[in-house]
Amino acid sequence: MIATAPGAAAGEGPVPLAAAAATPAPPPGAPAIRVDDLRKVYTVHERQAGMLASMRSLVRRRVKEVPAVDGIGFRVEPGEIVGFLGPNGAGKTTTLKMLSGLLYPTAGEVEVLGHVPWRRRREYLRQITLVMGNRNQLVWDIPAADSFELNRAIYRIPVADFRETLDELVELLDLSALLQKPVRQLSLGERMKCEVAAALLHRPRVLFLDEPTIGLDVTMQRRIRHFIGEYNRRHGATVLLTSHYMADVEALCRRVVVIHHGRLLFDGALTELVQRFSPHKTIVVELDEGAAGVDLSSYGEVVAVEEGRVTLRVPKAATAQVTGRLLAGVPVADLTVADPPIEEVIEQVFSGGTAGAAAGGAG
Amino acid sequence: MSPLATLGGELAGLWAAYVARFKVAIGVQFQYRASLVIWLVWTVMESVVYLVVWSTVAQSSGGQVGGYDAAGFAAYFLVTMVVNQLTFTWIMHEFEYRVRQGQLSPLLLKPLHPIHGDIAENVTYKALTSVVLVPALVLLCWAFRPALQPQPWMAAAFLPAVLLAFLLRFLSGWTLALAGFWTTRVLAINQLYYMAMLFLSGQMVPLSLLPGPVQALAAVLPFRWMVAFPVELLLGQLTPEETLAGFGAQLAWIAVHAAAAAVVWRAGLRRYSAVGA
Numbered sequence: 001m002i003a004t005a006p007g008a009a010a011g012e013g014p015v016p017l018a019a020a021a022a023t024p025a026p027p028p029g030a031p032a033i034r035v036d037d038l039r040k041v042y043t044v045h046e047r048q049a050g051m052l053a054s055m056r057s058l059v060r061r062r063v064k065e066v067p068a069v070d071g072i073g074f075r076v077e078p079g080e081i082v083g084f085l086g087p088n089g090a091g092k093t094t095t096l097k098m099l100s101g102l103l104y105p106t107a108g109e110v111e112v113l114g115h116v117p118w119r120r121r122r123e124y125l126r127q128i129t130l131v132m133g134n135r136n137q138l139v140w141d142i143p144a145a146d147s148f149e150l151n152r153a154i155y156r157i158p159v160a161d162f163r164e165t166l167d168e169l170v171e172l173l174d175l176s177a178l179l180q181k182p183v184r185q186l187s188l189g190e191r192m193k194c195e196v197a198a199a200l201l202h203r204p205r206v207l208f209l210d211e212p213t214i215g216l217d218v219t220m221q222r223r224i225r226h227f228i229g230e231y232n233r234r235h236g237a238t239v240l241l242t243s244h245y246m247a248d249v250e251a252l253c254r255r256v257v258v259i260h261h262g263r264l265l266f267d268g269a270l271t272e273l274v275q276r277f278s279p280h281k282t283i284v285v286e287l288d289e290g291a292a293g294v295d296l297s298s299y300g301e302v303v304a305v306e307e308g309r310v311t312l313r314v315p316k317a318a319t320a321q322v323t324g325r326l327l328a329g330v331p332v333a334d335l336t337v338a339d340p341p342i343e344e345v346i347e348q349v350f351s352g353g354t355a356g357a358a359a360g361g362a363g
Numbered sequence: 364m365s366p367l368a369t370l371g372g373e374l375a376g377l378w379a380a381y382v383a384r385f386k387v388a389i390g391v392q393f394q395y396r397a398s399l400v401i402w403l404v405w406t407v408m409e410s411v412v413y414l415v416v417w418s419t420v421a422q423s424s425g426g427q428v429g430g431y432d433a434a435g436f437a438a439y440f441l442v443t444m445v446v447n448q449l450t451f452t453w454i455m456h457e458f459e460y461r462v463r464q465g466q467l468s469p470l471l472l473k474p475l476h477p478i479h480g481d482i483a484e485n486v487t488y489k490a491l492t493s494v495v496l497v498p499a500l501v502l503l504c505w506a507f508r509p510a511l512q513p514q515p516w517m518a519a520a521f522l523p524a525v526l527l528a529f530l531l532r533f534l535s536g537w538t539l540a541l542a543g544f545w546t547t548r549v550l551a552i553n554q555l556y557y558m559a560m561l562f563l564s565g566q567m568v569p570l571s572l573l574p575g576p577v578q579a580l581a582a583v584l585p586f587r588w589m590v591a592f593p594v595e596l597l598l599g600q601l602t603p604e605e606t607l608a609g610f611g612a613q614l615a616w617i618a619v620h621a622a623a624a625a626v627v628w629r630a631g632l633r634r635y636s637a638v639g640a
Contacts, residue, residue: 043637068639094639102468104636118636122474130472137469142390153383154475156376182394 030114032206032238033076033099038108040069040094040262068094070262071108078205081232081239083253083270087350091262092242093132096208099240100130112206126155129204133214136195138183144194145179148201155202162201168234169197172227189220196224200231207231209241213248225251246342260350270342278345281319282338283312288331299326308333313340380475384483385490392491403492407499410444413567414507429572435598438509439569441500442594447566448496449489450529450589452536454481455553459543462635471632478537478624485533513597520606524593527613532589534620541624544631559584565591585616 046062069091076082086092097103099110101117101124110117115124138147152162170176173193178186186194196212209228213221225248232239232252243249249256249270256273258266266273287294287308296302299322300314314322319337326332339345392399417440418433426432431439461467470477513521539556542549561567562577564586570578581587592609595601601609 042639097468097639100472102471102636103639104633120471125472125474128472132468135465135469139387139391141394142387146387146390150380150383150387151473153376153380154473156379156474 031075032078032080032113033074033240034109034111035075035095035099036073036109037071038069038073038095038098038110039067039071039106040091040098040103041106042066042068067262069098069105069259072259072262072264073108074257074264074267076238076240078238079232079236080255081229081241081252083249083256084240084242084259085249085256085346086242086259086265090259092259093210095259096130096210096240096242100128100208101125102130126202127204128206128208129199129202130208131196131199131210131212133192133211136183136191138191138194138198140184141182143180144175144183144186144198147183147194147198148179151198151201157202161203165201165203166197169200172230173197173223189216192216192220192224196227203235205235205237207237207239207241209239209243211242211244213243213245221245221248228252246346250342258346258349265349273349274339274342274345277349278340279316279348280313280340281316282340283314283319283323283326284336284338285310285312285326285330285332286334288333291331294330296326296330299330377475377479380479381483384480385487388484388487389491392488399492400495403495403499406444406448406492406496407503410440410447411503413443414440417568418507429569431569431572432510434508434510437507438511438598439594441503441507441509442511442597443566443590445500446525446528446590446593448492449525450532452485452533454485454533455536455540455542455549455556458540459547459549462543463547467635481537482533511598513599516603517597517599517601517606520610521593521597524596524606524609524613527610527617528589528593531585531613531617531620534617534624535585535589538620538624538627541627541631544634560586560589563587564589565594585620588613588616 042065044064044066046064072091072095074082084092084095094103098105099112099117101120104118113124113127115121117124117128138144139150148166151157152159157165170179173196175193175197178190178194183191183194192212200207207228212228213224216224228239228241229252231237239252241248241252254269256266256268256270257264258273266276282303283300285296287310289308291308296310296312300312300318302310303313304311312322323335323337326335414437417428417431417436421428421431421433421436428436461470467477470480536556539552540549542552546552562573563570563581563584565581570581570587570591573581581591588609592613596606596609
């Protein structure tokens with residue numbers, strides 16, 4: 001009886017989700033997410049500390065406008081996983097909140113699955129999910145299974161679909177021992193797994209994941225990461241993911257969108273990001289036995305030395321020349337040239353400032 | 364699909380959501396049995412105190428005050444206790460916390476308006492507390508012998524009157540709770556509301572015993588329709604015409620509050636959005 005309750009939206013009945021994923025609502029070929037010139041300006045009341053200042057602010061409030069997102073635009077194709085990168089305060093969360101419908105933008109256009117998110121139409125909300133690693137939706141005092149039931153009713157998931165999805169989530173996330181415990185008794189990692197499951201019971205076609213692995217240990221991070229990839233493969237879901245853990249991004253995202261101070265800094269393949277923004281290469285030299293003490297600082301910046309293994313950082317343009325000199329002048333057992341780790345590149349992008357990074361990319 | 368079938372499906376879906384919410388609320392409330400009991404004791408005690416005070420006043424003034432004798436007061440305050448139990452709402456004490464802690468955001472992303480969850484929680488709480496309150500009530504009736512002989516039509520009209528009173532009181536409390544979107548100092552506002560309820564809804568004293576100007580004030584404000592109206596109805600103080608007029612007033616106030624709730628909700632969401640959700 002309840003299970004057959006049709007959805008409120010015209011044509012949005014509880015279709016089996018495998019089919020729903022294969023037949024998106026917007027015209028074929030349309031991107032799942034379209035963002036154009038999106039801006040969000042927060043108005044912040046400025047007030048100095050102290051009694052007098054408080055009194056003064058009662059009479060005349062000083063308002064400051066803080067642009068959190070300052071005219072960004074990008075597209076995400078259906079089924080794509082895109083990493084959304086930027087330092088704290090870059091505007092990532094603000095953007096995700098606008099895309100999921102929590103925030104009204106100050107200006108600009110967004111279309112997700114053909115919907116304007118902040119209208120928060122039910123047929124839109126039923127197709128998306130927002131997971132925030134530092135927020136929770138599960139009811140603290142009761143087992144997760146009960147919260148899942150509540151979501152089933154709210155999203156009007158047919159019982160058979162619900163069972164199937166739940167079984168799948170239990171298997172992929174290894175939840176069977178957790179479901180009947182009150183949520184407050186779960187560890188952070190266990191709770192996060194349940195949060196992720198709760199957010200996916202309605203089989204959303206677009207996932208906004210804001211730091212889904214924050215605060216988790218490495219094993220749990222890997223587990224969640226693997227799960228997100230698996231969910232994307234099985235259901236063709238579109239995923240926009242922010243994370244401070246580059247391992248997440250490297251494992252999941254072929255493409256990244258980088259923002260800094262609310263502006264778009266880069267949109268493209270992860271490998272291209274490294275090439276464009278890293279002005280350096282890393283050369284690892286293994287020295288012959290007996291030559292362990294040789295000083296290589298004249299060849300480049302020595303980053304690490306350990307038991308006959310020296311890591312050098314050299315300007316990208318000089319790589320070939322330095323390699324040649326090394327091979328000619330030093331007793332080398334082995335030599336590898338590599339891009340620096342992605343963390344380093346990202347750090348460089350953000351700390352170097354936009355101008356420096358762009359110049360490095362151009363060179 | 365016919366519009367009727369669509370509506371039927373819509374209602375069935377809503378009902379399922381309510382049932383699920385009831386279950387969650389029961390699970391949560393059972394974790395807080397102690398506070399449940401404390402609240403019950405408070406509810407009963409409050410009524411008993413008013414009852415005893417006014418009965419004493421009546422006895423010391425020659426058996427009657429303003430048409431109420433001891434049994435009359437017993438009837439008034441016991442029925443008031445029941446009506447108050449069925450209609451009271453506490454959402455304004457929680458909403459500001461919800462906004463401040465960011466707990467509203469997940470609710471906003473659900474394809475169901477958050478007010479449904481609040482109503483379901485309220486009703487669940489009432490259902491749970493009634494299990495203890497009903498025996499308490501029987502005990503109080505035995506102790507205080509209220510004079511209560513409503514005619515059948517009054518008893519019949521009492522139910523919709525309480526239901527409308529609940530809707531009205533819930534909507535006003537919910538709208539007030541939305542102040543949490545604008546300020547973190549909702550306590551003062553809540554206190555003011557609580558005081559107005561206490562004096563102008565008939566909770567502390569029958570409205571007919573209030574001084575003239577206060578009665579006039581009570582007549583033009585919505586509070587009396589949240590408690591006093593169903594109480595007076597069951598006590599047989601209203602004619603059928605007055606009862607019908609009362610239903611009209613309740614419906615009108617509900618319409619006003621529903622409109623206010625919708626407007627304030629929309630403005631509140633804008634505000635919530637402006638500061639970052």
